[in-house]
Amino acid sequence: MATKLENLKDLFLEQGRELHDAAMQEQKELPEILKDATNQQLKAIIDRQLKMAKTEISYLDEAFKKLRVKGQGEKNLCCESIIKQTxxxxxxxxxxxxxDAAIINSIQRLNHNKITGFGSLTSYAREIGQDEIAANLHKALEQEKSIDEDLSDLAEWEVNKKAASVVL
Incomplete structure (x- = not known):
């Protein structure tokens, strides 16, 4: 049974745990997806995403340690579903x-989930007086946005054009 959310810190912790799980799922599943990608730029972006997931886990673990709470516990069902669909x-x-076009779309869906999550967590951390935690979470947010932008550019300028010309 889920615990009651009594304040913003409780919400921060629950959603932080969900983001932690999302990054853990990415660490586990993205290497398999990377093998299926053929575009070299896409492979490089997926590799960046894997490294970023590791950094996000570190930021979140650091936040949980500072707040003296357990970091695991919540499952990110959205991430799990996107990976399954991918x-x-x-x-x-x-x-x-x-x-490759499908992989880009899927990774962007994962990123958008994490962008909203890190955006909210950054705001929550500031509100509960955890500016150092907020700064790290904001770094993660900006990195997710950067990866998302690179994926959009790759899709728009190369991958989608090639996919559109496929005639089977």
Whole structure:
């Protein structure tokens, strides 16, 4: 049974644990998705995403330690669902360019979940007087935005164009 959220700190902790789980899921699942990508820029971005997930775990672990609370516990069902859908799309993609386009979309969906999460957590941390934690979470937010922008550029200027020209 889930605990009651009595204040903003409780909400911060619950959503922080969900983001921690999202980053852990990425660490586990993205290497498999990386193997299915064919575009070299996409592979480099996925590698950045993996490194960023490791950094996010570190930031969140540091926050939990500073607040003297357990860091694990909440499952990020959104992330779990996106990863499951991504694997299904990869299996069904007959063409490498279409598969790369699907992978970009999926990683952006993961990023958007984390962008909203880190944005909210940054704000919550400031409100509960944890400016140092907020600063680290803001760094994670900016990195997620940067990766998202790079994925959008890659999709728009290269991958989607190649996928659109596929005729089976």
């Amino acid at each position: 694997k299904a799309l990869i299996k069904r993609s007959k063409d490498a360019e279409v598969r």
